[in-house]
Amino acid sequence: MIDAYTWPTPNGHKVHIMLEECGLEYRVHPINIGAGDQFGEDFLKISPNNKIxxxxxxxGPDGQPISLFESGAILLYLAGKTGKFLPEDVRGKYEALQWLMFQMGGVGPMLGQAHHFRIYAPEKIEYAVNRYTNEAKRLYGVIDKQLSTHKYLAGDTYTVADIATFPWLRSWQNQGVELDDYPHLKRWFNDIAERPAVKRGVEVLASARKPLQGDKEREVLFGATQYQRR
Structure with missing residues (x-):
């Protein structure tokens, strides 16, 4: 049994989708990041970076429990556990891993900043909005070019790279992007959105997430609470 400590964010949905795609039995433990659950002592024992x-x-691998944090590491662990969504051949594996790292190092951080400065920042800073909107469009362009000659990010096989990237692109409108400008990406996006396991994965805890409720929740997510040493 896998216990998933999570919330319906793009990084959370990566793991929800992977669990569904792999057909693994799991239990969901909501970690309400707006309420500060991520700073709880028990959660910090398994996620010392206080992130879901x-x-x-x-x-676990030796028959004993194992805890893991970081969504990319979790995807690779589940791929190894099940033998699914990471090619066995050396070339295919590294082609998938490079696109997974592209998501972890570029798509997630940059689109996260686009979300912050376009939607959540208490003041609209034109430089920041333009910088991260333009970077979002650049990243979409990189993906679109790759998908112009490949069915999936790492080739003709659906892998952890697609599972990791898809949830971040579901909020394309919030990133200042027009999906029609990226026809190959749009085809890929729509194909993945129709997968039954993906449909189930993005519904995990979806009804629990609400718009920001006020200054207290905003402070928990973006204020000094984030930076306290624990």
Whole structure:
């Protein structure tokens, strides 16, 4: 049994989708990041960076429980556990891994900043809005070019790279992007959105997430609470 400590964010949805795609049995433990659950002592034991998602697999590699944080690491662990969504051949594996790292190092951080400065920042800073909107469009262009000659990010096979990237592109409007400007990406996006496991994954805890409720929640997410040493 896998216990998933999570919330319905793009990084959370990566793991929800992977669990569904792999057909693994799991339990969901909501970590309401607006309420500050991520700073709880028990959660910090499995996620010392106070970020979701994290998992505990009661049946780890040596038969003992293992806990993991960082969504990319979790995807690779689940791929290794099940033998799914990461090619076995050396070339295919590294082609998938490079696009997974592209998501972890570029798509997630940059689109996250686009979300922040376009939607959540208490003041609209034109330089920041333009910088991260333009970077979002650049990243979409990189993906669109890759998908102009490949069915999926790493080739003709659906992998952890697609699972990791898709949730971040679901908010394309909030990133200042027009999906029609990227026809190859749009085809890929729509194909993945129709996968039954993806549909189930993005619904995990979806009804629990609400718009920002006020200054207290905003402070928990973006204020000094984030930076306290724990």
């Amino acid at each position: 998602p994290a998992i505990v697999d009661t049946d």
